[in-house]
Amino acid sequence: MKLVVATRNRHKLKEIQALFGNLPVQLIDLADFPDLGPVEENGSTLQENALLKARAAQRALGLPAIADDTGLEVDALDGAPGIRSARFSGPRATYSRNVDLLLEKLAGVPEGQRTGRFRTCAVYVDDRQELIAEGAMAGRITFEPRGDNGFGYDPVFLPDGQEQTFAEMPAELKDRISHRARAFGALRDALERNIFPITKEEAPAQTH
Numbered sequence: 001m002k003l004v005v006a007t008r009n010r011h012k013l014k015e016i017q018a019l020f021g022n023l024p025v026q027l028i029d030l031a032d033f034p035d036l037g038p039v040e041e042n043g044s045t046l047q048e049n050a051l052l053k054a055r056a057a058q059r060a061l062g063l064p065a066i067a068d069d070t071g072l073e074v075d076a077l078d079g080a081p082g083i084r085s086a087r088f089s090g091p092r093a094t095y096s097r098n099v100d101l102l103l104e105k106l107a108g109v110p111e112g113q114r115t116g117r118f119r120t121c122a123v124y125v126d127d128r129q130e131l132i133a134e135g136a137m138a139g140r141i142t143f144e145p146r147g148d149n150g151f152g153y154d155p156v157f158l159p160d161g162q163e164q165t166f167a168e169m170p171a172e173l174k175d176r177i178s179h180r181a182r183a184f185g186a187l188r189d190a191l192e193r194n195i196f197p198i199t200k201e202e203a204p205a206q207t208h
Contacts, residue, residue: 001195005029006039006057006067011151016066018175019184023196036060046071046083046121047132054125064126068183072153074102074116074141076109085153095152099145103156106141114141118157120183124191131190135182150174 003025005013013029020027030036039056043049046069054067071082081088081102089097106114117138124131138160145155147167154166159177166174175181 001025002063003027004057004061004063004065006053006065009151012068012180015171015175015178015180016184018171019181020188023188023191030057033061041069043069044083046119047123047134049083050121050123051125051130051132054123054130058125058127064124066122066124066187068120068122068180070118070120070152070180072102072116072118072157074106074114076113076115077105080105099153099156102141102153103144111140111143115139116141116157118153118179120179122180122183122187124187124195129194131187131194133183133186133190135179135184135186137177137179137182 001024005016005027006029007013008030010029010031013027017027036057039053041049041052043052049069050067053069054065057063057065057067069083071085073079073082081098085098087093089101115138117136119136120134122133122135139158139162140160142156142158142165145167146165147155147169149169149171150167154174156165158165162169162177166178
């Protein structure tokens, strides 16, 4: 089964491929369809934006689509950047500009008050149904970027219970514990229940 991931972010596609490795699907992304224009993410929630992207891809390509939207919620900034995380530093936002602005806004905020969380909503859309899943990861914002892996705010996000930022840890560990891993893990489980149900006849025989 071919599934389109409504993104042109190859980092994100790679993470989702790792998470969906046990499903009988071929994942492609929008980089394979350069004529498709961007979707205006004007929803008021992560779920609304994820659905906007997945519905647009499904309608345009006639393929089942999955999409997600992720926000970083920082307590000291009253939940910002939140839904505006990708565009935090303006219309020409880049990963580095977003990180720089975040650290600038948190200048002088002590370690104990730099708490926050990543939140992801992941969705599946086909011509018959929509599936929705969510995942979150709590942590705190470091004082400076650390690590070269990952993308986005990964260099300044230290997950609770870890000694490495997302950008310092191996991809295998991040893929196992992150907010996106939790959201897409829940979505994968929903797909297994609703789209790829394993019947007793299909289940492998037990040997003793």
